[in-house]
Amino acid sequence: MRESAFVKQNKDKWLTFESLVQNNISISPSEVSNIYVELTEDLNYAQTFYPESETLAYLNELSVAAHQKIYKSKKESKNRIFQFYLKEFPLFFYHHRSTLLLAFILFLSFSILGAYSASEDDGFVRLILGDAYVNKTLSNIQKGDPMAIYKEANQTDMFLGITINNIKVALFAFVAGLLAGLGTIYILLQNAIMLGSFQYFFYDQGLLWESTRTIWIHGAIEISVIIVASCAGLVTGKSLLFPGTYTRLDAFTKGVKSGLKIVISTIPFFIIAGFLEGFVTRLTGMPDWLAVFIISASFILIIYYYVILPQLIYTNHAKQLH
Numbered sequence: 001m002r003e004s005a006f007v008k009q010n011k012d013k014w015l016t017f018e019s020l021v022q023n024n025i026s027i028s029p030s031e032v033s034n035i036y037v038e039l040t041e042d043l044n045y046a047q048t049f050y051p052e053s054e055t056l057a058y059l060n061e062l063s064v065a066a067h068q069k070i071y072k073s074k075k076e077s078k079n080r081i082f083q084f085y086l087k088e089f090p091l092f093f094y095h096h097r098s099t100l101l102l103a104f105i106l107f108l109s110f111s112i113l114g115a116y117s118a119s120e121d122d123g124f125v126r127l128i129l130g131d132a133y134v135n136k137t138l139s140n141i142q143k144g145d146p147m148a149i150y151k152e153a154n155q156t157d158m159f160l161g162i163t164i165n166n167i168k169v170a171l172f173a174f175v176a177g178l179l180a181g182l183g184t185i186y187i188l189l190q191n192a193i194m195l196g197s198f199q200y201f202f203y204d205q206g207l208l209w210e211s212t213r214t215i216w217i218h219g220a221i222e223i224s225v226i227i228v229a230s231c232a233g234l235v236t237g238k239s240l241l242f243p244g245t246y247t248r249l250d251a252f253t254k255g256v257k258s259g260l261k262i263v264i265s266t267i268p269f270f271i272i273a274g275f276l277e278g279f280v281t282r283l284t285g286m287p288d289w290l291a292v293f294i295i296s297a298s299f300i301l302i303i304y305y306y307v308i309l310p311q312l313i314y315t316n317h318a319k320q321l322h
Contacts, residue, residue, distance in 0.1 A: 001049070003049075003050050003053060003055055003245055004245045006045070006046070006049075006050070006055070007055055007245045007246075010042055013035075013038065014039070014042075014058075014059070014062060017035050017039065017062065017066065018062060018065075020035075035066065036063070036066045039059065039062060039063055039066055040063060042059055043056070043059040043060065043063050046059050047318065052095075053244075054244045054245070054246070054251075054254075055244075055245065056095070057092075057095035058254065060091065060092070060094075060095065060314075060317075061092055064087075064088055064091055064092070064317075084264075085265065085268070087313060089261060089264075089265050090305070090309045090310040090312075090313045090314075091310065091313045091314055091317055092258070092261060093261075093262065093265070093306065093310045094310035094311065094313070094314040096231060096235055096258070096262065097307070097310065099231050099234050099235050099238065100227070100228065100231045100306065100307075102231075102234060103188065103227045103228070103230045103231040103234055104227055106185060106188050106189075106192075106230075107188050107191070107192045107223075107226075107227050107230070108192075109192075110188060110189045110192030110193055110196070111192040111193070111195050111196035111199075112196060113192075113193060113196065114128070114192060114193035114194065114195065114196025114197040114200070115196035115197065115199060115200040115203075116196075117193070117196075117197065118196065118197040118200035118201060118204075119200055119204075124197060125197050125198075125200070125201045128193060128194055128197045128198075129194065129197065129198060129201070133149075134201070136149060137149060137201075138205075141205060141207070145284070146202070146205070146207050146210055146211070147210065147211070147214045147215075147281075147284045148284075150214070150277070150281045150282045150284070151282040151284075153278075155278045155279050155282070156278065157278075158277065158278040159274045159275055159277070159278030159279060160274070160278075162273075162274045162277050162278060163270055163271055163273075163274030163275075166222060166225075166226070166270045166273065166274065167266075167267060167270050169187070169191070169226060169229070170225065170226065170229035170232075170263055170266050170270065171229075171263060172187060173187045173188070173226065173229040173230045173232065173233045174229060174232040174233045174236065174259050174260070174262075174263045175233070176233050177232065177233030177234060177235070177236030177237040177255075177259060178236060178237070178240075179237070180237045180240050180241055181233060181234050181236070181237020181238060181240075181241070182237070183233065184230050184233030184234055184236075184237060185234075187230065187233070188227075188230045191223075191226055195219075195223065198211075198215075199211065199212070213288060213291040213292070213295070214281060214284055214291070215281070216295045217276055217277075217280055217281045217291055217294050217295060217298075218273050218274075218276040218277035218280070218281050219273075220294075220295050220298035220299050220302070221269050221270075221272055221273040221276070221298045221301070221302060222270070222273035222277070224269075224298075224299070224302040224306075225266040225269040225270060225273070225302070228262060228265070228266050228269075228306060229262070229263055229266050231262060232258075232259035232260070232261075232262035232263045233259060235255055235258050235259045235262065236252075236255045236256055236258075236259040237255075238255065239251045239252050239254060239255020239256070239258075240252050240255065269302070276294070276298075280294070
């Protein structure tokens with residue numbers, strides 16, 4: 001059966017159950033179980049004949065919601081946030097790995113472009129980072145403390161300000177996806193070129209390692225989740241451009257919901273990054289091994305949560321359904 005025919009045949013049933021779940025309508029456990037059995041059969045069929053499709057992703061999300069409606073309890077509702085971050089979201093995000101990879105490739109490419117532009121034009125770094133920042137940093141370099149700029153603000157004020165600002169950037173990257181994804185790509189371009197020119201600036205000053213061991217203490221998580229937030233915007237833009245077997249409005253609505261989930265997942269990580277930048281990055285005298293440990297642990301955390309955990313949970317979920 002063609003995917004479009006499969007969707008047309010079952011769409012009304014899926015939408016009815018989605019409405020029951022989202023509106024928290026009370027129905028008997030037997031009715032929920034009957035629908036869940038049908039939904040599981042449809043999911044197994046989609047896994048067999050339409051792997052990596054939007055239909056499979058939709059049915060996977062719906063089956064998770066169905067499972068929760070059947071087995072939810074007061075104890076589980078108290079742990080709702082933990083359920084979302086540790087089970088629901090990773091399973092949902094499994095189907096957006098390719099979009100995350102695209103966001104990463106774009107960011108890496110734009111970063112290289114930024115570094116190359118800085119190497120070819122002496123005024124490019126000042127254009128991107130601003131004269132005030134460059135002059136201040138050059139002054140700090142002459143004083144023998146090139147990373148002193150991270151020590152100037154009060155720790156708590158810096159932590160709160162940076163965390164709020166980073167969450168705003170993530171929301172902008174998501175909302176910009178409404179412009180068919182082009183707005184998100186522009187935000188990726190801005191941040192990546194800034195990073196590339198920043199790193200080249202310190203390389204040109206003979207301070208590449210000093211800058212790397214310092215800024216990536218917080219940057220490993222901060223930059224990574226900006227890429228994840230950009231993935232949210234690209235998911236939204238993709239839903240507009242490629243609705244697949246859904247109407248454009250249905251696909252767009254689904255894309256916005258998916259993008260919002262992805263942005264919500266980044267909030268704890270932005271808080272961690274803000275804490276590191278406010279309280280830890282300023283400790284420029286820490287030994288290299290400790291800085292490397294923090295940076296490595298941060299990258300491992302991000303890769304585990306957004307790449308490895310979704311694969312593990314998806315595989316386990318598929319086994320349970322069979």
